Amino acid sequence: MNDKDPIASSAEAAAKSHPPLMQVATQDLAVLKRKDNDMSNQEGASDMTKEQMLSKINQLSDEIDANEEENRTMQEQINQLYARIDSMPDAATE
The missing domain is CATH 1.10.287 (Helix Hairpins)
Structure with missing residues (x-):
């Protein structure tokens, strides 16, 4: 296995x-x-209060949003680099 x-x-x-x-x-x-x-x-x-749990949820949600924006920016850069590679003459990529 x-x-x-x-x-x-x-x-x-x-x-x-x-x-x-x-x-x-x-x-x-x-x-x-x-x-x-x-x-x-x-x-x-188990000593976390409801308010502490909700606060943690909000913190994690904000972190997810920030990460998604960062990922979109990085993906955009990757796409631009691939576009530059695609526009190069074949001899330049060898």
Whole structure:
């Protein structure tokens, strides 16, 4: 049986064909895994009030929004670079 994480395996394969994009994605995945571990640790803290939980939800939502904007900006840069590569003469890419 293969114990390797299927998401990590897919990311590894995709990284070979799109290194810059996949580097960002794997970094984001690592951050999400750390946050998931942090949340698991916090779930045991039953002393959080409803207000604290709602505040945490708002904080995480804001973080998601900021990350999505950053990802859109990076994807735009990637698209521009691919467009520049596509517009190059074939001899320049060899």
